[in-house]
Amino acid sequence: MEQSQTEIVADAPRGAVGTLPVLAFLSLVGGQLPSFTTRANLYTICLGGSMLWLGLAGRARRPLPARLGAGTAWWLVPVAIFGVFEGSTFLLGSMAEYPTFSKLADPLLEDELLRSVGYFAWLGGFWALVRR
Amino acid sequence: MSLTRSLAIAGFLAAIVAFAVVEVLARRKGSTIPTLGDVCAHVMAYEVGRIPVGRIGFFGFWWWLGWHLFAR
Numbered sequence: 001m002e003q004s005q006t007e008i009v010a011d012a013p014r015g016a017v018g019t020l021p022v023l024a025f026l027s028l029v030g031g032q033l034p035s036f037t038t039r040a041n042l043y044t045i046c047l048g049g050s051m052l053w054l055g056l057a058g059r060a061r062r063p064l065p066a067r068l069g070a071g072t073a074w075w076l077v078p079v080a081i082f083g084v085f086e087g088s089t090f091l092l093g094s095m096a097e098y099p100t101f102s103k104l105a106d107p108l109l110e111d112e113l114l115r116s117v118g119y120f121a122w123l124g125g126f127w128a129l130v131r132r
Numbered sequence: 133m134s135l136t137r138s139l140a141i142a143g144f145l146a147a148i149v150a151f152a153v154v155e156v157l158a159r160r161k162g163s164t165i166p167t168l169g170d171v172c173a174h175v176m177a178y179e180v181g182r183i184p185v186g187r188i189g190f191f192g193f194w195w196w197l198g199w200h201l202f203a204r
Binding site for chain 1: 134137150158168169171172174190194201204
C-alpha cells in the first residue's frame, strides 16, 4: 500500500491551543504597521509566504469531509450578494459615494486595535485553510 | 451620507449576515448544507495532474486579500 506523505490531523482543538497565542502575537505586531509602508508590505508578504509554504507542504491536514450535496448551492446566496456589490462598486470606480468593501474598511483599519483584530481574522482564516 | 453609500454598506452587511446565517444552518444537526470549511476543503482538493491548483488558488487569494487590506 502506498503511504501518503500527508499527516492527517483530526484533533484540531489541541493544535489550536498552541497556535492561537502565536497568531495573536503576530496580529498585535501587524496592527502597529500602518498601510503604504515598506514594513507593512514586507510583513504581510513574509507572513503570507510562510503560510503558503506551510499549506503546500501539507503536513497537518484534516481528512476531506464527505461528498458535497445539493445544499451546497445555498452558499451561492451570500457569494452572489457580495459579488454584486463588490463588482458594481469596483466597476463604478469605488467612489466615496459608492465604495468597495476595502474602501469602506480602510478608515476602520486605521485604528491599531481594529487593525490587529483584522490581522487576527486574516491569519486565523489562513491557518484554517492551511489545515484543510 | 448619500443614498448610494448607504446602499453599498447595507449590501455588504447583508452579504456578511447571509454568510453567517448559512453557516449556522449548515451546523444544525442533520443539515444537508455543508459548512464553509467543508466547501473550501473540497475546492482546495482540486488538482490538475500533480499540481494542487485548488490549494494554490485559495492561498494566493487569501495572501492577496491580506496584503490588499493591510499593506497596500
